[in-house]
Amino acid sequence: MPRTRETVLEIDLKALTHNYRFLKSRLHPETKFLAVVKAFAYGSDSVRIAQKLEALGVDYLAVAYVAEGIALRDAGIKKPILVLHPQSVNFDMMIRHDLEPSLYAPRVLKEFLETLEKHNQKDYPVHIKFNTGLNRLGFWENDVDFILSQVNGKKDIKIVSIFSHLAASEDLNEKDFTISQIKSFEKIASELEEKLGYSPIRHLLNTSGIINYPESQLDMVRSGIGLYGFGNEAEIDKQLKPVATLKTVISQIHKIEPGETVGYNRAYASQGYRVTATLPLGHADGIGRHYGNGKAFVNINGKAAPIIGNVCMDMLMVDITGIECKECDEVIVFGKNPSAEELASTANTISYELLTGISQRVKRIFIE
Numbered sequence: 001m002p003r004t005r006e007t008v009l010e011i012d013l014k015a016l017t018h019n020y021r022f023l024k025s026r027l028h029p030e031t032k033f034l035a036v037v038k039a040f041a042y043g044s045d046s047v048r049i050a051q052k053l054e055a056l057g058v059d060y061l062a063v064a065y066v067a068e069g070i071a072l073r074d075a076g077i078k079k080p081i082l083v084l085h086p087q088s089v090n091f092d093m094m095i096r097h098d099l100e101p102s103l104y105a106p107r108v109l110k111e112f113l114e115t116l117e118k119h120n121q122k123d124y125p126v127h128i129k130f131n132t133g134l135n136r137l138g139f140w141e142n143d144v145d146f147i148l149s150q151v152n153g154k155k156d157i158k159i160v161s162i163f164s165h166l167a168a169s170e171d172l173n174e175k176d177f178t179i180s181q182i183k184s185f186e187k188i189a190s191e192l193e194e195k196l197g198y199s200p201i202r203h204l205l206n207t208s209g210i211i212n213y214p215e216s217q218l219d220m221v222r223s224g225i226g227l228y229g230f231g232n233e234a235e236i237d238k239q240l241k242p243v244a245t246l247k248t249v250i251s252q253i254h255k256i257e258p259g260e261t262v263g264y265n266r267a268y269a270s271q272g273y274r275v276t277a278t279l280p281l282g283h284a285d286g287i288g289r290h291y292g293n294g295k296a297f298v299n300i301n302g303k304a305a306p307i308i309g310n311v312c313m314d315m316l317m318v319d320i321t322g323i324e325c326k327e328c329d330e331v332i333v334f335g336k337n338p339s340a341e342e343l344a345s346t347a348n349t350i351s352y353e354l355l356t357g358i359s360q361r362v363k364r365i366f367i368e
């Protein structure tokens with residue numbers, strides 16, 4: 001890659017291939033793989049990532065909302081797409097774009113069936129989500145008979161999968177709770193299957209589930225963060241490759257005298273002679289104010305430069321005293337060093353939030 005001359009998010013599709021193969025290698029060959037590409041594929045680019053995953057042979061894709069699924073269909077993506085959190089106002093659009101809903105509550109199932117009646121469909125694929133302890137979305141165990149009463153004998157709908165989501169798959173201190181979720185899901189799934197008379201695909205594990213509970217991989221797994229290079233565990237992170245690298249450049253260098261201040265609200269007050277660099281990257285790009293005032297560091301020519309003062313909308317300032325660099329030099333905000341996980345932790349957050357927050361204003365470039 002030539003050095004960048006502006007702020008860019010570099011997206012390494014070779015790293016995506018590596019991560020996909022690594023995660024697959026932890027699974028039985030027959031276990032299906034659903035790739036989660038919601039939120040612009042964790043802040044990268046959902047179309048390019050989905051195209052690559054489709055070429056790699058992924059079985060399923062998932063997004064959170066209907067509009068995200070339509071964007072993939074408009075780009076020519078053919079794989080089945082599960083919409084994890086559809087809103088009923090979009091059910092018509094969803095059916096017209098061949099998108100498959102997660103149905104998670106009696107109201108939602110009823111509304112979907114009503115919408116289906118207006119379309120001439122046979123065996124329209126739907127996915128039934130059960131709540132086993134996350135208490136976010138999902139039918140409860142005692143809804144099984146209601147679900148069956150709604151779908152049995154209906155020709156226009158087919159339950160192609162049943163699933164649940166773990167609350168703490170990355171946290172081995174919560175192993176007992178996770179195992180109770182797994183058991184509870186297996187019980188619900190068996191009851192539903194028995195009464196339904198056929199076996200929908202069962203799926204439960206996210207990325208950390210694949211790492212920590214592979215014995216419960218069931219028929220399919222759902223992975224997001226692992227594909228993008230993070231496993232919520234240092235040992236696993238070493239074996240994955242970050243897909244996204246956020247790079248920027250030095251716009252201007254200033255020499256600051258003792259007692260001067262830098263940035264809005266004069267939040268940084270210099271104790272001595274300092275050298276600062278202004279970067280074309282701010283909270284509107286996804287690097288929020290919580291990274292400012294000495295919390296986070298960026299990488300300039302291999303050296304760590306702290307963000308000083310308040311992060312502005314379109315700019316931030318770093319202390320480069322003692323770092324050999326000049327205007328137009330490249331700056332790594334996150335990638336290999338620091339990783340998105342390391343940078344996120346300086347602001348008490350996680351790689352998921354940092355990655356998905358990189359705004360659409362940042363140009364995406366791709367490494368094939």
Ligand SMILES: *Cc1c(COP(=O)(O)O)cnc(C)c1O
Nearest residue numbers: 036165206207222223224225226
């Ligand atoms: C986002 C999401 C996933 C992916 O989780 P990762 O931790 O990124 O692998 C899986 N399942 C559901 C229901 C989700 O909402």
